[in-house]
Every structure is written in C-alpha cells, then in structure tokens.
Amino acid sequence: MPSEGGIPAGGWLPASTLRRPLPESTDVLIVGGGLAGTALAYYLARSGVECALVERAELNREASGTNAGSFHFQIALHQLTALETGNVRERLGTEVRLHAAAAEVWKTLESELAGPLDIHITGGLMVAETAEELRLLHEKREIEEEAGLETHVLEGDELRSFAPYLADDLLGATWCPDEGHANPMLAAPLFALRASEAGAELRTHAGVSAIDVDPDGGARRFTVRTDAGTIRAHRIVDAAGAWGGDVAALAGLRLPIRPEGLHLNVTEPREHVLAPMVQHIGRRLTLKQTEYDTFIIGGGWPANPEPPPGRYSTIWESAAGNVAVAVRVMPFLADVRIVRTWSGVMAFTDDLAPIVGESARLPGFHTLIATTGFTLSPLMARLLAEELATGSGTIPPEYSVDRGSTRQPTTI
Numbered sequence: 001m002p003s004e005g006g007i008p009a010g011g012w013l014p015a016s017t018l019r020r021p022l023p024e025s026t027d028v029l030i031v032g033g034g035l036a037g038t039a040l041a042y043y044l045a046r047s048g049v050e051c052a053l054v055e056r057a058e059l060n061r062e063a064s065g066t067n068a069g070s071f072h073f074q075i076a077l078h079q080l081t082a083l084e085t086g087n088v089r090e091r092l093g094t095e096v097r098l099h100a101a102a103a104e105v106w107k108t109l110e111s112e113l114a115g116p117l118d119i120h121i122t123g124g125l126m127v128a129e130t131a132e133e134l135r136l137l138h139e140k141r142e143i144e145e146e147a148g149l150e151t152h153v154l155e156g157d158e159l160r161s162f163a164p165y166l167a168d169d170l171l172g173a174t175w176c177p178d179e180g181h182a183n184p185m186l187a188a189p190l191f192a193l194r195a196s197e198a199g200a201e202l203r204t205h206a207g208v209s210a211i212d213v214d215p216d217g218g219a220r221r222f223t224v225r226t227d228a229g230t231i232r233a234h235r236i237v238d239a240a241g242a243w244g245g246d247v248a249a250l251a252g253l254r255l256p257i258r259p260e261g262l263h264l265n266v267t268e269p270r271e272h273v274l275a276p277m278v279q280h281i282g283r284r285l286t287l288k289q290t291e292y293d294t295f296i297i298g299g300g301w302p303a304n305p306e307p308p309p310g311r312y313s314t315i316w317e318s319a320a321g322n323v324a325v326a327v328r329v330m331p332f333l334a335d336v337r338i339v340r341t342w343s344g345v346m347a348f349t350d351d352l353a354p355i356v357g358e359s360a361r362l363p364g365f366h367t368l369i370a371t372t373g374f375t376l377s378p379l380m381a382r383l384l385a386e387e388l389a390t391g392s393g394t395i396p397p398e399y400s401v402d403r404g405s406t407r408q409p410t411t412i
C-alpha cells in the first residue's frame with residue numbers, strides 16, 4: 001500500500017481499534033507496545049500465529065519513540081573493553097554478524113511494510129583522537145571484516161578529504177557504509193498498523209499487573225491480568241523494555257537487566273554539511289544532521305532518575321558534556337544553538353547483549369529485550385517469531401534469558 005506525506009494510506013491505527021475489548025485467550029501474548037513488541041506482532045501475524053499485544057499506555061511512547069534513531073552496526077567502545085580474551089572476540093563476532101543481518105533487514109523494511117520510515121543509509125564514521133583509540137579502530141575492523149560487516153580505517157589526508165567537517169587533528173576513523181538512521185516516531189506505529197492488518201490484536205491501556213502460571217493448564221497455561229481485563233495465553237513474550245524485569249518478576253523470574261535514563265539534544269537547523277552519522281570510539285558521542293538540517297547529538301549521556309513510575313529528567317551536565325564532545329569532533333558546531341533536550345528510559349543488560357528467547361526455567365515465557373534496540377529489534381523480533389512459529393530457530397544461545405537469572409518460586 002503506498003504512503004502519502006509521511007502517513008500510510010488509510011492512516012495510522014485508530015484508538016477505536018486499540019481500545020476494543022481484550023480477546024479471552026490467545027496463543028502468544030506480547031507485553032509491551034514499543035518497537036520490539038509491535039515488530040514481533042507483525043512477524044507472528046504474518047506467519048499465521050495467533051497473537052495479541054497489550055500495552056499499558058499508548059504505543060511507542062517509551063524508548064522506541066524517544067531514541068536517536070541511529071543504526072549502530074560498528075562495534076562500540078563498551079563492547080570492546082574486555083577484548084583481551086579469546087572469548088570476548090568470539091562474542092563480538094556474534095554481535096557483528098547480528099548487526100550485519102540487522103543492516104539487511106533495515107534496507108528492505110520500507111518496502112516490506114509499504115510505508116514511510118525515513119530511512120537514510122548515509123554511512124557512519126567512528127573517530128579516534130589518540131594513538132590507543134586508533135589501535136582499537138584497527139583491531140575492531142579486523143573482527144568486523146571476519147564477521148561480514150564492511151568497515152574501512154581512514155587516516156591522515158584520506159580522512160580529511162573524505163570528511164572535511166571533522167576536526168583536523170583527529171587521528172583516524174572507521175567508515176561503515178551500512179550505518180544511517182530512521183525515524184523512531186514512525187517505526188513502531190507502522191509495524192503496529194501492518195500487524196493489525198495481518199490479524200494481530202493490539203490493545204492499549206492494558207497494563208499487565210499479574211501473571212499466574214498453571215503448570216497443568218495445558219494449551220492456555222498463563223492467566224494474565226491487565227487494566228483492560230484478563231486474558232489466557234499459551235505463551236508470553238516480555239517485550240516491556242526498561243520494565244521487562246518487572247513483568248518477568250510477575251511470573252517469578254529475575255532478569256539481568258536494569259533501567260537507565262539517557263539524554264539527547266537537538267540543535268537549530270544550519271546549512272547541510274554532514275551526511276554520515278559520527279561516533280567516537282573512546283567518548284560518548286553520536287552525531288548526525290537530519291533531513292531538516294538540525295543536528296541530533298547523543299551517545300549515552302545519563303538522565304536523572306525520578307521516583308516511580310520511572311520518568312527521567314534531563315541534566316545540564318549531560319547537555320554540556322555531550323555537546324563539548326560534539327564540538328571537539330566537529331568544530332563547525334561551536335556556535336550552533338541547542339533548541340531542545342529530552343530523555344528516554346531503556347533496558348541495559350549487564351553484558352550489553354540482547355535477552356531473547358524462551359526461559360528453560362519457565363517454559364512458555366519468552367523475552368525480547370535488546371540494548372541497542374532501535375537497531376536490533378526488527379531483526380530480533382523476526383528471529384523470535386520464526387522460533388515461535390516453527391519451534392526452532394537461530395537465536396544465538398549467548399542471548400539466553402536464563403543467563404544470570406534466578407527463578408524465584410513465588411508464583412508456581
């Protein structure tokens with residue numbers, strides 16, 4: 001179906017659809033209406049699997065609608081820190097193979113979903129200021145090459161002529177042609193729309209408050225209480241992002257994740273000078289110029305935790321620190337004004353790897369939670385849908401939901 005003016009033909013999913021009564025039962029119940037949950041609903045419905053999604057508020061209001069929209073395919077600093085052991089090299093290889101697969105998914109997503117996602121494959125640069133950082137760039141490029149992700153190290157005059165907007169004294173940068181960005185305001189709503197058209201039942205204002213597990217309950221063993229009523233399910237997928245740990249706890253599982261608030265900045269528009277996304281191998285920075293000529297500056301600077309329900313406020317030190325790194329890397333930004341800052345909350349796993357798949361400790365309970373979840377959620381949702389539809393799949397065992405968790409015998 002074609003789209004017009006950034007809106008899919010026929011419009012977005014209306015509230016009248018999202019607020020219908022909850023079905024009495026379903027095969028797969030997805031908890032959470034961010035990118036992970038809506039993408040899974042789409043891939044399941046498309047495979048003919050009966051599914052329902054419950055969201056406590058509105059779709060796409062949390063991390064999936066507040067993030068920077070960057071595709072992170074290159075290995076980042078936090079992933080590299082323990083590079084010394086062979087094991088870590090293997091883990092990084094697994095992650096890069098996943099990133100390369102995610103790049104392929106994003107390339108075809110607009111045509112698959114037949115709607116606007118504002119995808120721009122601009123390429124991405126990751127810069128180095130010091131000799132040690134430059135060494136890391138070379139080291140990570142080797143791993144990326146082995147795992148099938150194209151990156152190149154640029155140094156000296158080659159870098160200066162390729163990216164004249166960068167500070168002259170940067171020692172080098174890796175260039176990844178697959179990186180880029182999409183619009184976080186569009187991705188989950190478009191998945192939700194196509195999921196609903198394919199037969200998924202999506203409901204908002206249906207926060208999950210209790211999960212009872214009946215080991216002898218047969219095909220519909222989970223009884224889930226929500227603000228919109230009770231639903232029975234054969235299988236559950238926890239796609240509740242930063243609140244994924246709370247949802248798992250309702251079923252007696254502890255997940256190795258924690259919520260964290262992150263800070264973002266956007267500037268006034270200026271002449272268009274920057275095509276690729278820019279990151280830093282040693283400091284927290286992601287920088288890109290949008291099609292509206294504004295610059296979005298982020299990179300993992302913290303926001304301030306507030307009391308429940310877990311909103312995070314922006315902090316001056318993050319705005320100042322983040323922008324200082326951006327100006328250091330791209331001096332052109334020195335007199336560009338920040339016009340808005342905002343924050344969002346996301347799930348961090350202790351090892352920064354996704355937590356995806358079925359719990360061996362609580363069969364039928366699955367999770368779909370990724371840290372760089374804008375980049376990875378469509379791919380991870382597709383892999384999990386395959387597993388749920390066919391009973392077997394290709395999710396790396398390193399992403400097991402049971403790693404580091406303890407089953408608390410409270411609900412069964």
Ligand SMILES: Cc1cc2nc3c(=O)[nH]c(=O)nc-3n(C[C@H](O)[C@H](O)[C@H](O)COP(=O)(O)OP(=O)(O)OC[C@H]3O[C@@H](n4cnc5c(N)ncnc54)[C@H](O)[C@@H]3O)c2cc1C
Pocket residue numbers: 031032033034035036037054055056057058059060061062063064065066067068069070071072206207208209239240241242243244247261262263264298343344345346347368369370371372373374375376377
């Ligand atoms: C500021 C910021 C910038 C980021 N930038 C990037 C980036 O550039 N690139 C990238 O790849 N990633 C980025 N991320 C990470 C990315 O946004 C997240 O990993 C991803 O959006 C997670 O999607 P999700 O669907 O798992 O979670 P969410 O989008 O948070 O969705 C979870 C949903 O579950 C719902 N929920 C919670 N509890 C319940 C309950 N009990 N019952 C029902 N529903 C419930 C919530 O209301 C929410 O809608 C960023 C994150 C932040 C915060």
